[in-house]
Amino acid sequence: MDARYPIRYSSHKALHFQFERALDISRLFMTKQFLLRLLPKNLRSYQPATLSEIFQKELSRNEIYEIMDVFFYQHLPWQFVEHRKYFSKNNRGFGEDAFHSMWFLLFSEFKPVNCLEIGVYRGQTLALWGLLAKHLKYSCNIECISPFSSAGDSVSQYKNEINYLDDTLKNHKYFKLDDPKICIEFSNSEKAKNFISQKKWDLIYIDGSHDYDIVCEDFESSLNNLAPNGIIVMDDSSLYFDYTPGKKSFAGHPGPSRVAKKIAQNRLTLLGGVGHNNVFKKT
Numbered sequence: 418m419d420a421r422y423p424i425r426y427s428s429h430k431a432l433h434f435q436f437e438r439a440l441d442i443s444r445l446f447m448t449k450q451f452l453l454r455l456l457p458k459n460l461r462s463y464q465p466a467t468l469s470e471i472f473q474k475e476l477s478r479n480e481i482y483e484i485m486d487v488f489f490y491q492h493l494p495w496q497f498v499e500h501r502k503y504f505s506k507n508n509r510g511f512g513e514d515a516f517h518s519m520w521f522l523l524f525s526e527f528k529p530v531n532c533l534e535i536g537v538y539r540g541q542t543l544a545l546w547g548l549l550a551k552h553l554k555y556s557c558n559i560e561c562i563s564p565f566s567s568a569g570d571s572v573s574q575y576k577n578e579i580n581y582l583d584d585t586l587k588n589h590k591y592f593k594l595d596d597p598k599i600c601i602e603f604s605n606s607e608k609a610k611n612f613i614s615q616k617k618w619d620l621i622y623i624d625g626s627h628d629y630d631i632v633c634e635d636f637e638s639s640l641n642n643l644a645p646n647g648i649i650v651m652d653d654s655s656l657y658f659d660y661t662p663g664k665k666s667f668a669g670h671p672g673p674s675r676v677a678k679k680i681a682q683n684r685l686t687l688l689g690g691v692g693h694n695n696v697f698k699k700t
């Protein structure tokens with residue numbers, strides 16, 4: 418930056434920003450049009466509904482996934498699309514656009530108050546929950562358990578050179594969100610189990626280790642501390658359900674998928690699945 422020309426610089430920067438934004442919008446528009454053309458005819462007249470209503474329709478998992486994907490471009494408020502874009506950059510987050518639609522619909526319908534995420538990485542989902550509660554104008558208590566290190570498992574490796582705690586907090590600041598309540602532990606430690614049992618949770622998102630034994634423990638401690646009508650969302654868990662992932666999707670890992678199919682499905686009501694996420698409810 419040339420300090421002698423601050424005004425010129427800032428107007429240049431603003432122009433550049435507007436140009437980038439116009440490009441983003443045109444890209445989104447083209448993607449939306451493209452997706453809509455790919456959509457089977459029976460889905461084209463789709464109107465927004467609640468998550469439960471969508472799950473109750475007689476649709477395949479692949480059709481539900483397409484609805485969520487199109488919802489992202491057609492109906493999701495712009496700030497959530499921006500949020501997704503921010504976390505998609507520089508490996509800041511995992512996930513798929515369709516999951517943002519799922520969380521938007523889930524929060525809009527159930528308005529969970531006590532929310533826990535197991536396995537944080539760099540805070541994409543935590544920050545999304547914070548933004549959703551703000552958007553829906555209700556007070557939400559967001560907590561999490563994660564080692565905030567590069568600790569992986571038998572199927573995942575994470576980069577060493579990131580300070581995961583600082584990064585998660587920085588990402589919250591970027592979106593002007595309060596810090597979440599953080600427990601720096603592996604989810605199966607005594608401290609973490611005590612942390613989980615401090616309250617009854619309306620929503621628990623299990624997305625930490627992908628190893629079967631640990632996912633089993635995560636599921637048990639989550640179930641034991643789930644509020645009436647509470648929801649558990651299991652990530653990476655659709656390998657043994659009838660879902661055929663397309664190019665930009667992924668069905669999951671064996672550990673969480675086994676727990677979802679063999680255990681969670683028998684202990685809770687499976688509302689439905691969006692890609693590799695499965696949404697269970699205590700009824």
Ligand SMILES: C[S@@+](CC[C@H](N)C(=O)[O-])C[C@H]1O[C@@H](n2cnc3c(N)ncnc32)[C@H](O)[C@@H]1O
Pocket residue numbers: 510511512534535536537538539540541542543562563564565566567568569570575602603604605624625626627631
């Ligand atoms: C797939 S990432 C989570 C992504 C995050 N849920 C999101 O939506 O952005 C898995 C995270 O779980 C952490 N992890 C690994 N083992 C864990 C355990 N036993 N308990 C809690 N977290 C664990 C990893 O270090 C990593 O940060």
